[in-house]
């Protein structure tokens with residue numbers, strides 16, 4: 575196995591080295607937005623890599639690169655991740671999973687075994703949503719969840735719509751709804767953890783149990799602007815003072831629930847002047863958890879706190895729901911194949927939830943999907959410092975390779 579691992583590692587390092595050069599911000603991390611020159615260059619590199627390992631390669635109408643290995647059945651096991659990045663991101667997020675998937679296909683091809691199912695390696699487009707504030711684009715397209723009209727309403731900072739960007743890139747946005755695929759049997763994704771857990775636990779592989787659900791709401795507390803010096807304490811309606819009473823409980827409440835996090839990352843104070851009592855405070859709460867009950871329990875407790883605040887202070891509040899995305903469970907059967915492989919190969923592994931969104935959540939809501947995580951150095955991600963060891967990525971390749979064989983009836 576040592577030689578096998580070494581070759582996989584070398585291939586991964588070589589490919590990631592080449593791919594990180596396809597960035598709009600050389601020297602300042604990877605910036606690879608959809609429908610750009612960097613995207614096209616990365617895709618043509620991936621196309622060559624896929625062809626080199628013997629796959630039949632095509633670019634689909636979502637802007638994804640797909641390499642196919644025909645099996646006995648046309649039903650398809652898909653393995654891959656995204657090639658796009660955030661602004662000033664790292665060289666591993668998404669793309670490492672694509673490079674790993676190509677290695678899985680190489681091993682299968684070189685084994686000479688005929689797969690029960692066909693295999694497709696996919697490099698998905700616009701997962702991050704960094705350009706158009708949407709994301710998970712290829713997954714949604716493959717599951718028939720996009721309409722042409724939607725593509726016209728999503729625009730980037732320059733006012734260019736997804737529709738226009740796709741057309742300029744040579745794709746057919748008017749046909750996006752017809753892009754739905756019914757032949758995908760399962761989806762597997764290898765991805766860097768983007769958090770510190772695996773490293774802290776000294777594990778080489780993470781088997782993802784669930785991609786967390788998210789509840790996001792914008793809350794505005796309405797007070798009254800008055801002179802900061804002349805208004806006595808018992809007569810003022812200070813929106814910030816009342817907001818802090820509610821906000822300060824959010825973190826501690828999240829700590830009461832297993833595998834939950836809650837964040838207030840946006841806060842706006844009006845008029846935000848040092849000698850005026852704040853008239854209004856708007857904040858956005860982002861609650862994530864592994865099950866709906868723990869997410870909603872936190873959310874309703876927050877609403878109860880707001881009611882209490884309102885009753886005691888006389889201030890009012892408004893709530894605007896921004897998002898609710900259900901937690902998505904990964905497939906038990908594929909997870910058990912991952913686990914079996916880790917045990918057989920004596921890899922150190924653990925189960926964990928994913929706190930970030932991934933392509934696997936779109937597929938996992940509709941069909942069997944599973945994810946493997948590899949440790950992120952220092953838990954850093956979405957920054958140029960992002961790094962994972964090629965040796966860990968290579969181990970994930972072998973685990974996915976074993977799982978695909980089992981799923982295809984070869985093991």
Ligand SMILES: [Zn+2]
Nearest residue numbers: 656667668765
């Ligand atoms: Zn990613």
